[in-house]
Every structure is written in structure tokens, then in C-alpha cells.
Amino acid sequence: MTSIEHTQVVVIGGGQAGLAAGYHLRRLGLDFVILDAQAEPGGAWQHAWNSLRLFSPAAYSSLPGRPMPVQTGETYPDASHVVGYLTEFERRYELPLRRPVRVSGVHRDGRLLHVETDSGSWQARAVISATGTWWRPFLPAVPGRSDFRGRQLHTVEYRSPHDFAGQKVIVVGGGNSGAQIAADLAYESELTWVTQRPPRFLADDIDGRVLFDSATARRRALDEGSADTGGVASLGDIVAIPPVHDARDAGLLKASPMFVRLERDGVVWADGTMMSADAVIWCTGFRPALSHLAPLCLRGPRGHIPTAGTRAVAEPRLHLLGYGDWTGPASATLIGVGRPARDAAREIAELLRAEG
Template sequence: MSRRTQVVVIGGGQAGLAAGYHLRRLGLDFVILDAQTTPGGAWQQAWDSLHLFSPAAYSSLPGRLMPTQAGETCPDARHVVEYLADYEKRYGLPVERPVRVTGVHRDGQLLRVETDSDTWHAPAVISATGTWWRPFLPAIPGHPAFGGGQLHTVEYRSPADFAGQRVIVVGGGNSGAQIAADLAYNTRLTWVTQRPPRFLADDIDGRALFDVATARRRALDEGRTDTRGVASLGGIVAVPPVREARDHGLLKAKPMFSRLVSGGVEWSDGTHAEADVIIWCTGFRPTLAHLAPLQLRGRRGHIATEGTQAVHEPRLHLLGYGDWTGPASATLIGVGRPARDAARQIAEILS
């Protein structure tokens, strides 16, 4: 069935909901298409111990403060899911699920959004699919030789699943540090990072990171020297579990190994580490396959944007993929401003 609206938002997680809030305030007709069966976006898939970097008051979408969680300074992922579900209901956002978008196409003056159920036509589209659904695994020699288990961050749930096992965690970002801290007490842990891990000061939280990222974007927009933003502070937020494991000497990182072997991994100097399982905390790539028919992606996989607007297809906005679509736009607190800007630009064009 062919359907029509003013704006199609692809993705019903935090970025899609923030876009919906601002579109609703501007009086636009829109639909949010979400591939998940229930509200909460990628937070529904998070590991059991995952907590936000910041207190609830500094982790909110536009229009509604996140309630505090009893017994927690920084809410856990389950609390975030409940907040997003309530947010969607509170503002009566028109989310249709489960709907999987298969492709966005040019169709005269409109964009045509093909899904596994209906076809939508709209003069504007906001893509807000995030990165969680496209985990990145590096090409390391020896993958077929390793006889143990291998999984990515997206598949990790609890340290109880690995009790007593020899576990190698690969990755020096926040996910790697948090999962390594999770596993430090009841596994034989080896933590491996590409570069020596850099912990942020213990008092740095998500609000401070958002402020730093915003200041960097302002400096770049004004032609001033690049402050390097969050990268100038370090790479790992010292949330309480990470801080505790670090202070007990349990987070000693080894440099990246050169290959996988049958029983574990091997470094270039010939040393080995045995492993029953390897957990790859090696990041994500933008989930953009649905935009392939528009042929907008550059050599590095990103779509050129000015703010959130695609340079070579101004009817398309990208929201929530990282700093290239707005300062800290992949965070709860950071996505509100670029969502507002995208909605305003669309409203101006439509008027």
C-alpha cells in the first residue's frame, strides 16, 4: 500500500523520538518507522551492567527530564528503556513497528521509502538508525584458526556467562573498559587495546563531555583552532565499576596482538595468551544500507552533511550518528539540538 506524509523518520530510538518531538511542536505530519518490536531502541540490547555516564537530569531528551532511578546515581539501561517508552507515549508520537525500511529512493519531487509492509512518499526523510545494528570486526589474521568463541559487544550480556573462563577483551574505548571491568573478578581476563588506555578524570561525566563537544563544534564553525573536543581529555569515562577495577589494579592493558591461533592469540614477539573466548569491543559503523539507492556515501562510508542535512540530497537529514551529524548527537543529552535544527530546516522547506 502506498502512503504519504510530510516527513518519514527512520528509526524509533532516542534520535528518532527527539526528531518526533520537534516535528510535533512544529505541527508537521510525520511517521516514525521502527524495526524493533517494542520501544527503547538499542538500549534494549545492552549488557546487564551498563549504566549511563551521567545522572538522569543530564541524560534527557527534549521536553521531559528523565526521572531518577532509586538507588542509582547514573541510571541503568533498563531505566533508559522505560524512559524512552514513556516519552513516546507521553507525546503521542506516531511510531509504527515492527517496520523494516529496505530502501530510500528519489521519486520526482518526493522521496520514496520502501519497507517490508508499505511504501511511503514524503518530501523529507530523517534517517535515525544509529550504529548499534552494524558492529565492526577488524580483519585480524587467523580468525578461522581460533577454536574458541568469538562475540561482539552487541552479544555480551553478563559475566556469569564466562565464569572461570579465559577471556580476552579487545578494545580500549568505553565499551571495552566497562566489559573488562565487568569480567575482572570471576574470569581469567586479558584486556587488549590498540593504544594505551586513557582514562578521563574521575569527575568527568556525560554532561561535561557534551559541553566539550559543543565547544569544539562552535570553534570549528567560527574558524578557530580545533580543540579536539573529547579526544583532548582522554578516551574512557571512569564510571564507578571501571574506577573500582582500575584502582584495584585489575585493568592492566596489553598491546594489540598480531594474530589469532588455535588456542588463543599471539603477539609479534612470539608470546601467546590462551583464550576460551574473545570479546571484540571494536566499535560500530553507521547503519546506512537503507540509503544505498541514493548513492550518497563517500569513500570512508559517511554521507557528506552540512549540520544534519545531506549535501547532495537536501531532502534527507541524518541524525544521531556521531559528531558529523551534530555535537554529541549519538547521546541522549546531545541529540536534542540537532533534532531541533533538522525539524526547523524541514519546516522552512515545506512552508
């Protein structure tokens, strides 16, 4: 017989959003467990490419309660530093993590939510879903993609420019991932950087601190019924961290318009120009990883679950955390997830008190 364990709150996901939720649940004295599908601490950061850098200095990239220490010799910490920080964070606060535990489904069960996993089941009075987006990479439906004989990979699979030394590589995507990976490849490969529109670099003195403040101000304006400030999108798309800044100023980050199709040996532009390629790297974003919530039948337009703050509108026992601005301003960032995590924990505590 499958074992069933009981707790007040189940947090699904042990990355930065899950840890922030755990911090606030612990402070409120609630009984909870964090179920993490990964075998080791660090969430998606442990799977990032080698040269990935944060957009902000360590002091502005912290989870609640514990400042991120400075990384020696680095203004913008790398992914391994973040993994170490998250590892120490969960140990410091003795958060109740179970790993590796993969959640297959969340079901209604009377007054409770029933959480099915590959190592037993849980019954809880509330659930926080904090699985992020890294596990659902998005690939656009570009004609001929299946015909291309070269190597194709998404951001999640890229590791090092040494894997592409001397090759003709096309990087698709005008966001931060595309710019960072293009800058990484610019020195060892024959790079072509392709974007849907001309890339928009933020001013060199803007980093994640300003982006967080801008996202927060936009959410506040919308909540108050004021004019839309435009938020981060009004500032630009790409933070010029040092490697991106250096490659740009060296003239190595010149973007080409998006091609219209792929062929066996390369890509073709709208004017018929064809270029051969050995590899295409799709830096084309992600979708929220929400398949475990399918039994609740909550999805709305674009795959999002309608929310009021972090709370699912149609299921008040469920909160979603860290998927993007629709679940809290800048909630997919280290610095931004703390506030919506606090709000989710407080709402859950109020719900449990009201139910008695």
C-alpha cells in the same frame, strides 16, 4: 497491490534520535510518521549488556522536553531505566510510531522521497534517517580470526560475566565499552584486556556533561574557523563510572598491547608470546547503519554521507541524525541529540514552506 501512504516527513528509526526528531516535528505541527524496526520501544538500549551504565546522571541524560527521572539507588542509570524512559517519552508525546517496520530502501520519486518497507511504502517530502550504529558492529581484520576455535563475540552480543565464569577471556578495545565489559568480567573470569594504545581514563570528576560541552565547543570552534580544541579526544577515552573506577583502583584493569594474530587456541603477540583463550570479545566499535539509503548513491569517504549540519549535501530532503559528531556534536548521545534534532526539524519546516 502494495499500499502507499503519504506524509510530510518519514523518520526512520524509533530510538533516542528518532524520538527527539519526533518531539520537534510535533512542536512544529508537521505531519510525520516514525518507522521502527524493533518490536518494542527502547531502541538499541533494550539489547545492551546487563551492567551497562550511562556516563552521566539522569538529569544530564534527557531528551528534549522531558527530564529523565532519577533511578533509585543509582547515580548513573542502567540500560533498563533508559528503556523505560524512552517508552514513557513516546507515550507522553503520543508520537506516531509504526513497529515493527523495517525500511529496505529510500528512492527519489520526482519531488518526493519514496520509502520502501516490509509492510508497504510511504511517500514523503522529507526523510530523517535515525537508525544509529548498533546494528552494524565492526570487527577488525586481524590475521587468524577465522582460525580461532574459541568463542568470538562483539559488544552487541555480550550480556553477563556469568557466561564466562572461570574462563580465559580477552577483551579487545580501549573505549568505554571495552572498559565497562572488562570491569564486568574482572571478578569471575581470567581477564586479559587488550588495547591499541594505553587506555586513557578521564579524571574521575568528568562524566557525560563535560563530554557534551567539549564536543559542542569543538564544533562551534570549527564552524567559526577557530583552532581545533580537540574536543572529547583531548580529554581521554574512558569515563570512570563506579564499576570501572573500582576495578581500576583494585588493579584489575591493566591493559596489554594489541596482539598481532589469533591461532586455533589463543593469541600471539609481536614478540612471539602466545596465550591460550576461551573467548575473545571485540569491543571495537560500530559503523553507521545506512544500507537503506544506498539507492540515493550519497556515500562519501569512510562510508559517511557528506552533510551540512544534519542535511545531506547532495539530497536536501534527507537529514541524518544521531550517527556521531559528523551529524551534530555528541548527537549519538541522549543529551546531545536534542539540538541537532531541533535544527533538522526546523530546516525541514523551512523547506516545506519554500516548496509551498
